[in-house]
Amino acid sequence: MILISGSLAYDYIMDFPGYFRDHILPEKLHVLSVSFLINKMERNFGGTAGNIAYNLALLDEQPAILASAGNDFGEYERWLRAKGVELRAVNRVDGVPTAAAYIMTDKADNQITAFYPGAMQFSSQSTVHSSQLLKSVKLAIIAPGNVEDMKRLPALYRKHDVPYVYDPGQAIPALSGKDLKKGIAGAKVFISNDYELAMVLKKTGWGKAEVLKRVEVLVTTLGEKGSVIEWKMENGKWKMYRIPPAKPKNTSDPTGAGDAYRAGFIKGLLMGLPYDKVGKLASTVAVYTVEKYGTQTHWFSWKGLMQRYKENYKERLV
Secondary structure, three states: OEEEEEOOOEEEEEEEEOHHOOOOOOHHHHHOOOOOOOEEEHHHHHHHHHHHHHHHHHHHOOOOEEOEEEEOOOOHHHHHHHHOOOOOEEEEEEOOOOOOEEEOOOOOEEEEEEEOOOHOOOOOOHHHHHHHHHHHOOOOEEEOOOOOHHHHHHHHHHHOOOEEEEEHHHHHHHHHHHHHHHHHOOEEEEEEHHHHHHHHHHHHOOHHHHHOOOOOOOEOOOOHOOEEEEEEEEOOOOOEEEEEOOOOOOOOOOHHHHHHHHHHEEOOOOOOOOOOHHHHHHHHHHHHHHOOOOOOOOOHHHHHHHHHHHHOOOOOOO
């Protein structure tokens, strides 16, 4: 089982048919007041934990979600159960709605997001104290979600020898430098985009070399430029792979691509693939999300995924 902590949310995804930059005046940022007329909006199932779990289910893994959901979770719950996602560690909070994200994307794929935490304000850690549950976990990922969960779970996983991926992402501003250090130290994988990595280095006061000393693998995603994977070899030296991005057939909506990448990366780790192939698999999984409007609206088969991998990287995965 793969234990995924993070957020469960309803995503309201909107398209703005222009460029944000054309409507924001730098000299007027102190009195910023803008309105964007959108031409499309859809409600989708989302949240970091939900998105990662959905993609892992497509990859024939057994994902379990550790998160809090509100009194409107029923429809989303039925969707996840139908996909084979384990929900026994989800904390149901009465009288509060599930979190909601309002995501607006312009023509350059820039995004402005408003996020209402709702039930995510409540910790779900009380649902994961069972040592029996943790014994069945092959790998965990700490994705952006309830801040208290993100502070406490690294120590819990280390105590129970559960290897984990640390992915603080959008929660970095809410975490202290001390919190980030505790999350990174002992993680199997630390993953972030290049901007988030810069934020982490600033808040911790560490250089990248100090991060590398404390994790097995450092992954930095670069959007349409691909990703970089660095890891320590047996001789103590570090090696780096630059992973070119897989090419989508279209760019309908980038929302959720990072979560899909993480699911693909986890799958590659569990398969025991070399890190360059792990990164390429992750990139291939991510393009399916980009090609569909929404974060859990895409689908792929393992056979189709292998074909897309081969088309992009001119090699077989296995």
